[in-house]
Amino acid sequence: MRFRALLAAFAAASSVALAVPAAAQDTLRIRLNADIRSTDPGVNRDANTDGIVWHVVEGLVALRADASVGPMLAERVEVSEDGRAYTFALRPGVRFHNGQPLTSADVAFAMQRYMRRETNWRCRGDLDSSVTRITAVETPDERTVVIRLEQPSALFLTMLARPDCGQAGIWHRDSLNPDGSWRAPVGTGPFRLGEWRRGQFVELTRFENYAALPGAPDGLAGNKTPMVERVRFTIIPDDAAARAALLAGNIDILPDARSRDLPELRQRPGISIHSAASMDLQVLLMQTRDPLLQDVRMRRAIALALDVPELVRAVSEGTSRPSRAPIPVGSTFFTPAMAEVPPRDVAQARRLAAEAGYRGQRLRIVTTRRYEAFYEIAVLVQDMLRDAGIESDLEVLEWATQLDRYTRGDYQMMAFGFSARLDPSLSYEMFTGPKATQPRKAWDNPEVQAMLEQTMRETDAIRRRATFEAMHRRLLEEVPMVALYSSVTHGVTPRHVQGYGSWAVDAPRAWGVRIQR
Amino acid sequence: MAGYVLRRLLVALPTLLLAAASVFFLMRLVPGDPALLILGDAATPEAVADLRAALGLDRPLPVQFLLWLERVAAGDFGRSITNGEAVGPLLLDRFAVTAPVVLAAVGAAALLAVPFGMLAAWKQDSLADVATVTVATLLLSMPSFWLGLILLLVFGLWLGWVPVVGWVPFAEDPWRALHAILLPVVTLALVEAGVLIRMARASTVEVLRLDYVAHARAKGVPEGRVLARHVFPNAFAPTLTLIGLVLGNLLGGIAVMETVFTLPGLGRLLVDAIFARDYPVIQGVMLFIAAIYVLVNLAVDLLYPVFDPRVTAD
Amino acid sequence: MRLRPNLVIGGTLLGFVLAVAAAALVWTPHDPVRTNLRRRLRPPSAEYWLGTDEFGRDVLSRLMTGAVTSVTVAAATVVVALLLGLAIGLAGGYLRGWVDRVLGALNDTLLAFPGILLALGLLAVMGPSRWGIVLALGLAYAPTVARVVRGTVLSIREREFVEASRALGNSEAYTLLRHVVPHTVAPVTVLATSLFGWVILSESALNFLGLGVPPPAATWGNMLASARPFMLEAPMLSIAPGAMIAACLLGANLLGDALRDILDPRDGA
């Protein structure tokens, strides 16, 4: 038994050894559903931009596959007793793409640019707020960086690792033009930025002097050795065209196949599907200020009318797990109590609706076709509500309009999705807050607000968990929204692509992937 | 001639200005905020306000409009909100994708339509005529994206003759570029040929009734020459006008085709910019399209006298 | 009058479409918006003659109610385009001078305006409704009508009977209404039939870009657009609305050809 395992490992290793030279000549072609916005980490960005940028630059810390934070450019992080000083020891031997070694000065330089208002860094607000505020970045020696905070924070390291913050990526100052504006990233990542032909493709080339961590790939952390010479992200906006392109052999990785296409793809020989639960959240929002929906009985009636498991099964082709909790199923803060999904009860729903004074008024559900899931959720919700005698109309908007309505809180009901939040506090924060100053917030309850702020300061995991459970119970009672599920990312590859895996954040990772023909 | 061209361009200025103004204010009437789209669902109100200020969207609308006009007058179309790219070069880049496809398609459609339309008219009411008209009508009754998808499935996926995606500039690899635009060109050409065949046939029928055709025949001119020399130029003139219209419309972007065939063209740029509320790009594309429209019309008017000398350009 | 094949075929096709729409007003085999997740993407069967769509809705029923929506949207759009186009064309062609020039510039602007921009703007301003589409496409096609009307008016106003009307002491307005407008009826009728087809096409193209008549109301356009991802698995889903669109367009075009022949008798004028 041991012998066979050993043999298998040997075979695998030799095949790697044989494959590498061949792979090195190859280009890995990956579908990108829209062009990226810039190459400036965490500044002018979207999910696609983050996904390109994380191949090129790295931060002090990085996100692991389980959404915990691991080391990257920093070999160790030490937190002071009072929780207000973070000391990062830089890993030796790391070089930028231009050959310069990484020093603490580079870290300080990049951090200072991030924290300047005019840089418009996405996460500056989060690290300069009443909850978390950076007061100083110090460089006692070439290999050490100390970052000081105003008060202790449970979220600081997570913030630094957030992909949408560009992982607070550290780049060489050559990345800037002489006038201080962004030119192109000179990072430490496994790939260099090659040609970016707008609207067509973004090309990356292997960084031959990449200093990889030992071990296996793990989220954005771990071993990120590049195995192909070139990666081309080809922009294919249309899903049907993208699928056709994969089947026709025009691309090697389709990182985001729609669940709709899975039954058909599964039947094809030589096609592998890599599914991984994502950390986003699909929800049905309800406006608690609406004359009808301000009555909690009405909102409960709606929640009871929904057959959540059936709905989720239909929308995700059975790949996602229904969950009424805002904290993602994979999170360490997801407790058994959260796993319970209240059953559908149409009779009770009718009763509650009648009590709330519902007399056949037609509700309006806002949705869009930009994200098929939103649309399907809305269609199914409409249909399920009808079983409980609640009539509704769909208001299918173009995405920008829906987002605008969301931000102004201008809706009765809305099928919506939140992007991945890496910390349970952030998961609650995304829909909890005062409507007076932030109309987009769905849940306006001062008590809950206080509980939320407490979890942000609390560093003890057990106490935090307890608070989150309490918040979850209140959420099910007050139903300002119905959480439905986190989607599943389905990466699709043909046989010759090896080492690819989907993960909790949608965008693909090209390191560790080989082409073997 | 040069004076005439200049005058025509001058006369077109109000049209361009009107188009620019209407698109500017129409887009601002439409809900949706580029800052919000950039920052997404996690945006804080302060971050949105900061970004709006950085993009210059916090100023009064008329001021924004005048500033934009002033820059455009100086040849600066601004930068894309989405990716910071200069709009002018961006437009040209995308136009370089759309233009060859459209020109090739309309050219092919015209080459197909004129002989078929003329022959159908010449053999009016014959079986060939009925067949041609039926096919033409069927072609123009087909949704272009539908036809495109079927062609893509058959030739891209099943037969694998052409790539499903992958636009390549001609300068880079003419052979692969040709492959990449083959299907969109064929689709567009087939659809447009339907319209053009009917037009060419109708105008040929008109011309065949006229005395000068009888006159030519009375001189003993062979039938082929009658068609080529006496019927064609006169029948082609109205078709030319239609071709101009079609060209003007298509050059402004073939968003649907570009979506089906994954071409990074002008139409796709406009659609994306609209969805992203990328105002500088929308305004730039709009102005560009209006300008193309004016120029194509001008070109048709300049070309028209070649086929119908009764009409003079000046 | 000779029975023209294009009249017969065109009339039959459009008649069929209208009959389907009329039938849908009183009866459909199933509820066209009722979803049934256990019956997704079924092939045609005895119960679901044309199969079911991705939400398990009956395709035949949707096709039938889609006929109502598509036909009313197309008809309403044609009416809007005609009214606008007639107004612009008549005013420009009859009054000429600066009015014509101003209207010409307006017309050119509208022509140069991409339809999708118009559609998006109006949809957003008017809210997602079929009337936004009607107005947007109406505006987009009005210049075409205006062109045809203006051309007709320019040629009619040179005819002697218009001058005869003036010589009788009739006012310009009366002359325009009594002697000029009726002559635009024939070309405009022919154009209207083509427009009818174009609108159905444009509506489906707008859907394709995500801007058509908002679902769940069925139109052939949005049925075709949403069927696209399932072209391989459920071909009937796209064939059915595609065939209806093609039939409708073919009918409209053939009828237009027939009308052209009938309304233009070349009476020697």
Next chain:
Amino acid sequence: MSAAVLRVEALSVAAGAQRVVNGLSFALAPGEALALVGESGSGKSASARAVIRLLPPGLRQVAGRILLGEEDLAAASARRLRQLRGPGIGMVFQEPMTSLNPAHTVGAQIEEGLALHTRLTRAQRRDACVAMLERVGIAGAATRLAAFPHEFSGGMRQRIMLASVMLLRPRLLIADEPTTALDTLTQAEVLDLMKALAREQGSALLLITHDLGLVARYADRALVMQAGRTVEEGPAAQLLARPSADYTRALVAALPRRGPARPPRPPAPPLIEARDLLVTFPGRGAWLRRAPPVEAVRGVSLAIQPGEVVALVGGSGSGKTTFGRALLRLAPIAGGTLRFRGAEVTRLSGSALLPFRLACQVVFQDPYGSLDPRMRVRDIVAEPLRLPAGLPPRQRIARAEAMLEEVGLGGIGDRFPHALSGGQRQRVAIARALVRDPALVVADEAVSALDATVRKQVLALLADLQRRRGFACLFITHDLGVVEEIADRVLVMHQGRMVEEGERDAVLDRPRHDYTRALLAAAPRPPRLAPLVGN
């Protein structure tokens, strides 16, 4: 007759089941000129087209033989036919505006036949073209070769047409109503030229015409057709002088002849008076750079008394039509004054102009264009009664019906104009003009588009109505025959100016101006009928 250039034997042409030419036979000797005479629908044009085997779609030859020399054209191959067309048979068409291809230069079109049928070099062809163009009277022929048809007047185009046909020296020249669209003076010039060229080249001439007046002057023999059949055939002079068939007699009787001069009327204040009337049209060109205005009428004065019939004569482009319209305030008046019943109406508009409009009416030339094809005849005639307001609709209709009765069209009020013949339409137009009992009627070429017999009837009707109702009438025409029939007084316009004015007989018998003399000389009046005048 074995040497005949063309022999047509029992030719029948059918449109569907109906025969439009029925058993036509004739022969044509070399150099001979035969006129095929008939009114609209007689089948004369179809016959001509059948001879050159270019029948329009829908028509086909169903019987008979057509022999060009000894060769049966019906049996000839398409290739042989092409060889024969041009050198064998040449044809000149009716409508100068459409018979030359607008897309090619006249040089290219003249040369085309030469290139096809001769072996001349390019230079030789060009020389031949220039010589021919000069022969047909185009000045500066060498430079005009590069011009396009639209740059020429109708008369010039017809000459060019003739040049391109005669350059191939055809054995047979078919001329299908070659001058119907031209004015008298031009018509005479073109026909004289054609006749001369045919004689020079020894071509036989088959002249298709509706105008018996032309026959005497241009044909040796004439063949009269009616409804597809031959009515009478014979030497032209004889046919005119002693027509044997009733139909021919009717045609001859329809030729214009001078009516009795009416006694001079006592002097009275003029009904309408124009003084130094000036009409200009804006110059052509784009709006920033405009050519100077064109003066169409340059200071013409005229007074018409109540009940007077005045003829205004002139060639095309003389400004006579524009002047007539200006008189009715239908064309803008740039200078001079216009008085109606002593009051100035030059600048009135709107309701102030209405009394003038109610009192003055017009009958246009083209009976097809002047009636709204989408209105019923009754409504057309009733329309003028809408103004002044006050007459109930039923009475309007009653008066319209009565008026239709008066012009001889009782009982057809329900029809649309296209269901009427040309003569009937013109009667409708007259009824419309008269239904309101106007004081002045301007008749602009009101009968020139009609067949001779119909023209005769319409003129008689108009004269009759004028006598009974007593309106004044300004008759604008290029046809001196019409003048002879009904005018009290004649005015002659040339290049926008009045060149002669006087009592009818004085002007016609003793013209003072050269232009008047030329007009008179060109008029296709059969000379032998002259003695009948004054009977």
